[in-house]
Amino acid sequence: xxxxxxxxxxxxxxxxxxxxxxxxxxxxxxxxxxxxxxxxxxxxxxxxxxxxxxxxxxxxxxxxxxxxxxxxxxxxxxxxxxxxxxxxxxxxxxxxxxxxxxxxxxxxxxxxxxxxxxxxxxxxxxxxxxxxxxxxxxxxxxxxxxxxxxxxxxxxxxxxxxxxxxxxxxxxxxxxxxxxxxxxxxxxxxxxxxxxxxxxxxxxxxxxxxxxxxxxxxxxxxxxxxxxxxxxxxxxxxxxxxxxxxxxxxxxxxxxxxxxxxxxxxxxxxxxxxxxxxxxxxxxxxxxxxxxxxxxxxxxxxxxxxxxxxxxxxxxxxxxxxxxxxxxxxxxxxxxxxxxxxxxxxxxxxxxxxxxxxxxxxxxxxxxxxxxxxxxxxxxxxxxxxxxxxxxxxxxxxxxxxxxxxxxxxxxxxxxxxxxxxxxxxxxxxxxxxxxxxxxxxxxxxxxxxxxxxxxxxxxxxxxxxxxxxxxxxxxx
Numbered sequence: 136x137x138x139x140x141x142x143x144x145x146x147x148x149x150x151x152x153x154x155x156x157x158x159x160x161x162x163x164x165x166x167x168x169x170x171x172x173x174x175x176x177x178x179x180x181x182x183x184x185x186x187x188x189x190x191x192x193x194x195x196x197x198x199x200x201x202x203x204x205x206x207x208x209x210x211x212x213x214x215x216x217x218x219x220x221x222x223x224x225x226x227x228x229x230x231x232x233x234x235x236x237x238x239x240x241x242x243x244x245x246x247x248x249x250x251x252x253x254x255x256x257x258x259x260x261x262x263x264x265x266x267x268x269x270x271x272x273x274x275x276x277x278x279x280x281x282x283x284x285x286x287x288x289x290x291x292x293x294x295x296x297x298x299x300x301x302x303x304x305x306x307x308x309x310x311x312x313x314x315x316x317x318x319x320x321x322x323x324x325x326x327x328x329x330x331x332x333x334x335x336x337x338x339x340x341x342x343x344x345x346x347x348x349x350x351x352x353x354x355x356x357x358x359x360x361x362x363x364x365x366x367x368x369x370x371x372x373x374x375x376x377x378x379x380x381x382x383x384x385x386x387x388x389x390x391x392x393x394x395x396x397x398x399x400x401x402x403x404x405x406x407x408x409x410x411x412x413x414x415x416x417x418x419x420x421x422x423x424x425x426x427x428x429x430x431x432x433x434x435x436x437x438x439x440x441x442x443x444x445x446x447x448x449x450x451x452x453x454x455x456x457x458x459x460x461x462x463x464x465x466x467x468x469x470x471x472x473x474x475x476x477x478x479x480x481x482x483x484x485x486x487x488x489x490x491x492x493x494x495x496x497x498x499x500x501x502x503x504x505x506x507x508x509x510x511x512x513x514x515x516x517x518x519x520x521x522x523x524x525x526x527x528x529x530x531x532x533x534x535x536x537x538x539x540x541x542x543x544x545x546x547x548x549x550x551x552x553x554x555x556x557x558x559x560x561x562x563x564x565x566x567x568x569x570x571x572x573x574x575x576x577x578x579x580x581x582x583x584x585x586x587x588x589x590x591x592x593x594x595x596x597x598x599x600x601x602x603x604x605x606x607x608x609x610x611x612x
Contacts, residue, residue: 164334166208170348170370176200178526179365179374180345181353184214185511186504187380188336188347189254189519195343197527202372203345204365206352206381210333216482217511218403218431218443219332220422221256222271222324223249223296226508227490229289235489236538238293243535245294251517252324258516259327262335268433270421271324274306274315276429283317290319297323309419312467326422326433329512358501376526378502382485395493396485396506402453403443403482404460405435407475413438416468428509430467440464440474453479484508491539494518496525 178194180187183205195201205211225232225248232241259265279286283300290296301318341347357364358377365372379392413434417423422433432442444463445456461474487493487506492514496502502525504518524530 164209167205167347167349170202170204170351170367170372173370174202174372175362176202176346176372176374178202178376178378179204179363179372180378180380181356181365182379182381183209183337183347183349184212184380184382185210185333185336185515186214186382186507186518187378188333188340189516190378190380190504190522191345191347192336192340192343193519193523194526195340195345197523199526201340201345202374203340203347204351204353204367204372205347205349208349209337209347210330212382212482214329214333214482214511214515216403216480217329218422218433218441219327219329219512220271220324220424220431220433221252221327221512222321222510223252223513224510225491225514226486226510229294232491240535240538242294245296247517247521247532247535248513249296250520251513251515254516254520255327255332255512256325258336258339259332261339262332265327265331265335268326268420268422269322269324270419271321271326272301272306272310272318272419272421272423273321273426274310274318274423275426276314276316278303278316279426280317283319286319297321309417310423311416311470314467315425324421332512358498361500363500376500376502378504378522379497380504382483382505382507392503392505396487397448399484399486399508400447400450400481401443401484401509402445402447402451402456402460402479403441404457404476404479406440406442406461406464407477408436408438409440409471409474410438412471413440416470430463432464439477450483451481453481484511487539489539492518492536493539494521494536495533502526 177199178191178201180191180201180203183203187203187205188209191201191203223245225244229241229245232244236244256267259267280302287298287300290298299320299322301320303316306315306318307313337347351367351369353365353367355366356377362373362375363377365374365377382396417434417440420434422431424431430442430444432440435441442460442464444460457476457479460479461476464474465471485506486508490508491506492508493503493506494517502522504515504522507514507518521530521533525533
């Protein structure tokens with residue numbers, strides 16, 4: 136369904152907006168066991184993030200024996216440190232996808248991404264204490280009125296996605312800032328507590344029969360033959376299938392595969408309680424992201440902001456960005472004043488050169504699920520389903536990702552280039568936003584001046600038309 140207008144939601148219900156204390160103070164879990172004995176399984180999954188756990192759960196539900204090897208703890212990196220927004224699509228612009236692989240293949244990929252979002256919603260419903268918040272806004276830092284209708288038509292009519300176009304006044308009714316202009320509203324997108332979802336997914340995988348081993352890195356693998364071999368510090372596994380779901384953290388066993396990903400450290404912060412002034416500034420209950428991928432935020436706990444902003448291609452102490460994120464929040468919503476930050480953290484995502492996930496079979500029995508970039512919740516779920524169905528039934532829908540081959544990401548030079556390009560893109564977006572706001576103010580001043588001129592002309596015309604009193608006066612004596 137497409138629409139150029141939409142009803143603006145009312146003020147946020149603080150109870151419905153987020154799972155308050157649970158999302159902010161999730162306790163640590165006891166460690167899972169290390170693998171200490173040799174093991175034979177049907178499927179060995181390397182990496183206990185969102186993709187690996189989804190494969191493990193679905194394969195186990197299908198009757199396969201599954202072992203998951205995790206070098207640290209379940210979801211220790213990006214999978215356990217995301218803002219929890221779930222919506223269809225990929226990090227790669229849809230127009231560029233069409234230009235690269237054609238219209239129908241792009242439609243197929245988009246439908247698979249919608250299936251991934253539906254899977255997350257259905258799985259979340261099976262996890263106790265995991266409420267959802269509906270809706271997501273993709274806001275523009277510049278005016279896109281001329282492009283908005285065609286984008287809505289493509290998403291709604293051609294790709295079957297429920298979207299709504301919001302005009303500038305609608306956006307600024309719920310986001311009290313002059314930085315944003317038009318927006319695309321995804322009413323069926325949703326948010327959840329990403330860490331609670333990850334933990335629930337791990338529990339569901341175990342309930343299905345999968346075994347998860349923490350602190351058990353795969354130090355080498357031999358993918359040859361029908362039964363592949365995986366070596367860990369204390370034990371050896373044999374498996375018919377290996378699923379590489381370690382993203383940029385596969386390390387020595389598959390360094391060449393890791394080198395096809397550009398690691399991106401994304402930093403996020405949780406503010407201290409901001410009270411009533413937050414509700415006055417933001418009255419949209421879902422998540423907000425701008426079209427330039429600069430800011431991504433939502434309200435949690437009723438009166439706190441969860442805000443993701445800077446990115447680097449090298450690891451940096453997250454504490455260094457505490458002031459950066461606070462200043463960014465204040466620049467977008469100056470009415471919030473000095474914003475106190477309670478904590479800052481980071482997670483590392485892997486970006487491919489072409490911007491699309493790596494999903495499929497590298498050779499018989501050796502599978503890969505990685506490179507999910509900035510939009511990982513729906514795409515990891517999608518990848519997990521595709522690979523599990525490939526294992527169980529020979530389903531080959533994963534071949535829809537075959538056009539996106541493994542490409543070397545440039546190593547350390549690629550990281551430097553990626554940082555420079557990212558900084559340039561963000562700098563250009565900031566400049567374009569400033570220019571757009573200046574143009575808006577100039578139009579407002581021009582309109583005000585035109586109104587004043589019209590009023591002056593009307594006053595002058597009225598004065599000429601009013602009857603004059605005769606000389607000598609005409610009033611009563």
